[in-house]
Amino acid sequence: MLLLQVEEEPGELRAACQALQSFIHRVSLLRPKMRFHYCVNVQGAISAQTYCEPSQAGVCVLNGTELVADWRHYIQPGPPGTPVPCRKLHPVLGRATRLLLPAAVAEAGISGELSLVPAAALCPCLRPLPNQPAQLNTVSVFCYDPAGLPLPATFLRDPAHLADWERHGYVATPDPGPDPKEGLARPDAGYLLHRGGGDAAEPGAQPQTLLLFLLLRYADPFQDPPVCDARTQQVLVSHVEQILGCSAGAVREAVQGVVDAALEEDAHRQRSQRRLCQALPVVLEAVSSVVSSSTSARFRRACLQSWQVSDTPELVAALSGALTGVTRRRRLPRSSCTDPGPPWAGSPPGQPPLPEEASRDIGTPRSEPAGEAAGAGPEPKQSRRASGTPEQGQSRDGAGSSQDLSQADELWLQETRSLSEWAS
Amino acid sequence: MSSSLTGKQDWSAFSLLHQHRASLVREHGPSSDSCQITSTEVLEAIENVMQDIVTSLARNEAPVLILENRSDWGNIQFTESIGLQMISHCTTRKIRSDCPKSAPKFALILKILSMIYKMVQNNTYATKRDIYYTDPQLFGNQSIVDNIVNDISCMLKIPRRSLHIMSTTKGCIAGNLSYTEEDGTKVNCTCSATAVTVPSNVQGIRNLISDAKFILIVEKDATFQRLLDDDFCNKLSPCIMITGKGVPDLNTRLLVRKLWDTFQTPIFTLMDADPHGIEIMCIYKYGSLSMSFEAHHLTIPAIRWLGLLPSDIERLNIRKDALIPLTKRDQNKLDSMQKRPYVACQPQWKKEMEIMAASKMKAEIQALTSLSSDYLSRVYLPNKLRFGGWI
Numbered sequence: 001m002l003l004l005q006v007e008e009e010p011g012e013l014r015a016a017c018q019a020l021q022s023f024i025h026r027v028s029l030l031r032p033k034m035r036f037h038y039c040v041n042v043q044g045a046i047s048a049q050t051y052c053e054p055s056q057a058g059v060c061v062l063n064g065t066e067l068v069a070d071w072r073h074y075i076q077p078g079p080p081g082t083p084v085p086c087r088k089l090h091p092v093l094g095r096a097t098r099l100l101l102p103a104a105v106a107e108a109g110i111s112g113e114l115s116l117v118p119a120a121a122l123c124p125c126l127r128p129l130p131n132q133p134a135q136l137n138t139v140s141v142f143c144y145d146p147a148g149l150p151l152p153a154t155f156l157r158d159p160a161h162l163a164d165w166e167r168h169g170y171v172a173t174p175d176p177g178p179d180p181k182e183g184l185a186r187p188d189a190g191y192l193l194h195r196g197g198g199d200a201a202e203p204g205a206q207p208q209t210l211l212l213f214l215l216l217r218y219a220d221p222f223q224d225p226p227v228c229d230a231r232t233q234q235v236l237v238s239h240v241e242q243i244l245g246c247s248a249g250a251v252r253e254a255v256q257g258v259v260d261a262a263l264e265e266d267a268h269r270q271r272s273q274r275r276l277c278q279a280l281p282v283v284l285e286a287v288s289s290v291v292s293s294s295t296s297a298r299f300r301r302a303c304l305q306s307w308q309v310s311d312t313p314e315l316v317a318a319l320s321g322a323l324t325g326v327t328r329r330r331r332l333p334r335s336s337c338t339d340p341g342p343p344w345a346g347s348p349p350g351q352p353p354l355p356e357e358a359s360r361d362i363g364t365p366r367s368e369p370a371g372e373a374a375g376a377g378p379e380p381k382q383s384r385r386a387s388g389t390p391e392q393g394q395s396r397d398g399a400g401s402s403q404d405l406s407q408a409d410e411l412w413l414q415e416t417r418s419l420s421e422w423a424s
Numbered sequence: 425m426s427s428s429l430t431g432k433q434d435w436s437a438f439s440l441l442h443q444h445r446a447s448l449v450r451e452h453g454p455s456s457d458s459c460q461i462t463s464t465e466v467l468e469a470i471e472n473v474m475q476d477i478v479t480s481l482a483r484n485e486a487p488v489l490i491l492e493n494r495s496d497w498g499n500i501q502f503t504e505s506i507g508l509q510m511i512s513h514c515t516t517r518k519i520r521s522d523c524p525k526s527a528p529k530f531a532l533i534l535k536i537l538s539m540i541y542k543m544v545q546n547n548t549y550a551t552k553r554d555i556y557y558t559d560p561q562l563f564g565n566q567s568i569v570d571n572i573v574n575d576i577s578c579m580l581k582i583p584r585r586s587l588h589i590m591s592t593t594k595g596c597i598a599g600n601l602s603y604t605e606e607d608g609t610k611v612n613c614t615c616s617a618t619a620v621t622v623p624s625n626v627q628g629i630r631n632l633i634s635d636a637k638f639i640l641i642v643e644k645d646a647t648f649q650r651l652l653d654d655d656f657c658n659k660l661s662p663c664i665m666i667t668g669k670g671v672p673d674l675n676t677r678l679l680v681r682k683l684w685d686t687f688q689t690p691i692f693t694l695m696d697a698d699p700h701g702i703e704i705m706c707i708y709k710y711g712s713l714s715m716s717f718e719a720h721h722l723t724i725p726a727i728r729w730l731g732l733l734p735s736d737i738e739r740l741n742i743r744k745d746a747l748i749p750l751t752k753r754d755q756n757k758l759d760s761m762q763k764r765p766y767v768a769c770q771p772q773w774k775k776e777m778e779i780m781a782a783s784k785m786k787a788e789i790q791a792l793t794s795l796s797s798d799y800l801s802r803v804y805l806p807n808k809l810r811f812g813g814w815i
Contacts, residue, residue, distance in 0.1 A: 272524035286534035
């Protein structure tokens with residue numbers, strides 16, 4: 001529990017409270033098992049919020065890191081009646097990419113290995129409604145340091161640093177001022193996506209956001225335990241721009257992989273929409289052709305009466321709306337969302353992911369690759385070290401040593417001190 | 425129905441052929457002509473499909489079409505009297521209108537149904553090629569149209585001709601046969617120096633006249649032309665020769681069936697001694713998997729295998745260099761054919777296939793020219809017919 005007593009101007013206090021609440025919300029996303037209570041008493045007016053994910057079903061695992069997967073943390077619900085068939089994120093996980101440490105970081109005594117694990121998910125998930133038109137129009141970037149704390153960086157504000165968006169027919173521009181939305185986790189960067197070529201969105205299209213999660217991992221084989229301590233954490237955070245800039249190519253390549261995989265789902269949906277859009281008029285034309293040219297009174301009467309219309313043009317108009325409607329409303333069984341999703345970014349088809357990279361929805365049966373032999377990859381050493389991260393998470397949950405706890409507290413306080421800077 | 429045409433051969437020595445014909449008539453008897461489906465019935469069948477779509481939309485349900493799985497061996501049964509035919513309660517598949525994968529097929533089926541509807545109303549006909557060219561961009565390729573036409577025929581249980589879709593003819597016929605086409609054109613296959621193209625409207629031909637003692641189905645056009653050049657039809661007159669130029673088209677099969685129904689003349693096949701040749705012979709005799717829903721109008725189980733038998737290769741001492749080794753594909757095809765249901769009731773066929781499998785060699789009909797250039801027409805075929813060399 002952290003108690004603060006401040007005497008500030010109301011405006012500054014409000015901004016600080018919002019920043020504090022946003023920070024807690026962000027931190028809680030990677031700690032679904034912990035319960036975060038936010039409570040502010042301003043001259044008797046109490047603002048309170050509790051963050052936790054009570055259900056394991058609402059959690060997904062990214063390379064050993066748990067992530068709250070309820071879409072309501074990331075985007076605002078649409079107007080009443082907007083279909084949201086699946087409440088969960090289904091992130092695509094990328095390979096861990098090793099980042100270079102700039103000289104300034106090395107000189108500060110940091111000798112471990114830093115890596116980036118990207119993940120991407122379309123939000124909300126529309127897989128159960130495969131024929132529902134969708135419009136991908138925003139990107140939200142959430143970056144976390146090795147301790148699982150938000151890591152804002154100017155580097156992330158340029159969409160070109162993370163992916164070639166034109167590859168998928170999009171033009172990405174920085175979102176000039178994404179207002180913090182009440183109840184939503186505040187991203188470290190946001191972009192607006194526009195379709196190149198002036199393609200207009202289909203009427204009734206469901207807006208979607210691409211969520212990008214960038215998880216930094218640190219491991220030092222010469223430390224025991226090989227985790228990120230407070231000093232290392234401080235150095236990494238203070239040099240984050242240099243670190244990302246130094247490995248700009250690797251960062252972009254890693255993120256591009258998950259963007260490609262996630263947007264393939266978007267592209268597949270669009271291809272499917274096009275197929276349906278081409279087929280439905282042919283169906284209508286064929287039915288109306290037979291009905292209008294038929295000389296069978298029985299047949300014509302049966303068709304017109306079933307729709308309570310008086311002539312063929314009215315029937316065709318009614319059929320057109322009905323055919324579009326039933327097609328759009330097609331719903332797949334709910335189980336369609338429990339599959340692992342598209343293939344892993346960067347993995348050849350048919351090749352299982354490395355054990356360390358395994359991501360699954362909790363509660364979903366899945367056979368785990370057995371042994372380290374299955375994990376023979378290009379960077380096995382790095383991957384093995386990365387697997388130490390859950391232990392760090394365990395200690396932060398209170399199951400570790402007192403030394404780990406004090407390190408965590410120190411980090412916590414440090415991050416709290418820099419809140420006002422982060423809010424700006 | 426028949427009247428005498430020209431003839432040169434003394435048929436008294438062909439007692440086995442006469443006996444064969446008599447036994448065929450006893451076994452199979454005169455076949456009744458296939459029942460004709462009226463235009464009204466076709467229109468009603470299409471209207472029923474459309475009405476189902478309209479009413480399912482009125483119920484707020486996405487329309488579906490139910491197609492029988494034509495190409496699934498599990499849906500096929502074999503009977504010696506008919507050949508390969510679809511079972512009455514076969515498995516089906518749904519073609520959904522709201523699934524991106526099946527919606528294009530759903531739309532194309534309806535499109536072709538509406539085209540058929542108009543053709544039947546106007547009493548006009550079109551080939552599958554004509555249908556494809558009405559909108560090549562929409563249909564994509566010819567095979568999609570071919571497949572859908574067969575699906576529609578199977579779904580409505582209406583033969584293709586009654587849907588006013590003609591099949592393109594590639595087969596040829598020659599010999600002791602004359603008939604009148606639907607439009608009144610008289611055709612005499614005897615008089616023609618070259619072969620006559622199989623008519624595109626087989627159901628419409630009438631006044632068939634023939635004294636043929638047998639009908640010879642020749643697999644390949646090259647062999648057919650060679651036999652014409654050798655004046656085979658006159659040397660063994662009266663007879664009829666027909667070729668489907670490989671895998672037979674629908675009209676060629678229909679014509680052979682019509683000749684059988686009309687005359688109950690013994691029908692023999694002259695094929696390459698390879699798995700492909702046997703396959704083609706089986707299509708004439710027992711029908712194909714994809715057209716099994718029309719087996720009643722197409723198959724002729726009375727057909728016999730005259731040559732070239734794999735056992736003939738050793739019996740005639742054909743030179744090794746005239747033979748061709750079986751490819752892996754040939755061997756796979758041979759293996760799969762030996763497992764087909766009709767092979768079980770043809771022990772002699774099975775034995776021939778085993779001979780081919782054991783020798784790992786195949787032979788084209790032209791291999792007989794290694795014995796002499798006109799061995800086929802002068803020696804092989806007359807002797808086979810005289811001494812009952814068919815199985």
